[in-house]
Amino acid sequence: MNKNKYLKVFSDCYLVGGDNGYLIYDLSRQKLLSISQTAYNVLKEIDGKSIDYIISKFGNDIIKIIDYYIAEDVCFLTETPTNFPKISEDIYFENECYSAIIEIGASTNYDYIKVINELNQLGCQMLMLSIKSDSDITPEEILNIFDVTTDSFLTCIDLIVPSSFENIFSMDFLNQNIRICSITYLGSEQLITEENENYVQIKRIKEKELNWTEKIVPTNFTFSMKSFIESKKYNIALNRKICIDEFGFIRNYINHQKHFGNLSDTSTSISQVFRSPEFQKKWKVSNDLIEKCKLCKFRYCCFSNTDLDYSNDKWHKVNFCQYFEPLKENPN
Ligand code: SF4
Known part of the structure; x- marks a missing residue:
């Protein structure tokens, strides 16, 4: 040498x-x-x-x-x-909003088309559209939702629908709506995950509703350079995310306890809520600031939407992982 x-x-x-x-x-x-x-x-x-x-x-x-x-x-x-200098850890976000979840169910009476238009104005890039099994939405109404996504910043739409809608998405429709990345059918008898000819991932699950409780598992870990750098300063799951539940409540994540207003109140503006310091507070709670996580070797790849609790001057994850409890290991 x-x-x-x-x-x-x-x-x-x-x-x-x-x-x-x-x-x-x-x-x-x-x-x-x-x-x-x-x-x-x-x-x-x-x-x-x-x-x-x-x-x-x-x-x-x-x-x-x-x-x-x-x-x-x-x-x-x-x-x-x-x-060979170190890669800069400066981070710049091109769009204000990275991801959103919209839930539609039997209790929904807010205007979800208006919500998607507002998300477009915020530059939302990823959308999960979850239609619950008890929703009375028609196939035509579902297909019409995608008219407002055509000229958007969206790069990926994950769609969750009851299995009764299995036949409404034709190949032509998916060819025209190339932003649809995946369709999950709830309450399916056949439990198959496959990629169709349009490269859309089709999942069929037996559960009739999504379980939003966070599971912190290695398959959710993320390893891109962008997410690594983002994880140093931000909570990579919650940063620039907004969720609307079936009742119209606005939250950081769909199952978090705290909400930031309801869309049935006509004075509630998604942009205003999204840009408020109170709504953005948890975006900057990186794993380096959370008890236990700050001592974990996975802290820069662990992606979890779990709610965060601030007590005794410390941040904690409400749903903590079962598998990665920090333990002192033999140093050699
Ligand atoms: S200790 Fe924290 S960062 Fe580590 S795996 Fe568990 S939840 Fe993720």
């Missing part, structure tokens, strides 16, 4: 330590690598240093560790380490 070269950890690989272990977040390949505390400390210490310096500090055996992480594409050797 050329002792004049410098060792650099790839700028899209981040070392994260917690009370429950140590990880490398490999964000380009979207995976996590578990490492020991020793490897974590060594990699932190040797990043950007010359091989000559590293050997003088750690001895010749360090070469084996370096070779291993070079082979794993975690680090590389270079003669010009300053040519």
Whole structure:
């Protein structure tokens, strides 16, 4: 190994330590690598240093560790380490609103078309439209909803409908409404998930209603560079999200306790609520500010809409995970 070269950890690989272990977040390949505390400390210490310096500090055996992480594409050797600066963690959001949930049920008497138009004005990018099994909405009314999404900022619409609507979405309709990413049929007898010819994910589930209770599971973890950087300063699930339940209540998430007004009150404006500091308060409660989570190695990828409670000057998750309770592990 050329002792004049410098060792650099790839700028899209981040070392994260917690009370429950140590990880490398490999964000380009979207995976996590578990490492020991020793490897974590060594990699932190040797990043950007010359091989000559590293050997003088750690001895010749360090070469084996370096070779291993070079082979794993975690680090590389270079003669010009300053040519590889850290990725900026400045964050800029192009659209005010990232995601929204609209629920329609038997009790719905607010104007959901008007709501979607208001969301369009906020630049909403992701929409979950949930039609409950007890809703008396007609197939024609469902199809008409999509007229107002044609010229919107929406990039993905997830649709949840009772299985009785299974045949209303023709191939032509889906070809014209390319923003529809998935359709979930509630109360289905066939439990199949498939992708149809329009690349729309079709899910059939036996439950007649969605269960909004958050389950914190690894399949919900998210590993993009954008979400990693966002997670340092924001709650990646709640940030720039707005939800309207079937009764017209506006919330940060559909099952949160606190609401911020009801659309049956004609003076309630979605934009006004969305832009209010009170509504945005939980957006900036990152996992680094939440008890237990701040000590967890998954804190920069854990995506959870769970409500947050502030008591005794501390933030807590109302639904805490069962699987990742921080535990001291053997450092080696
Ligand atoms: S809820 Fe908190 S402790 Fe549990 S996995 Fe997520 S960040 Fe870690």
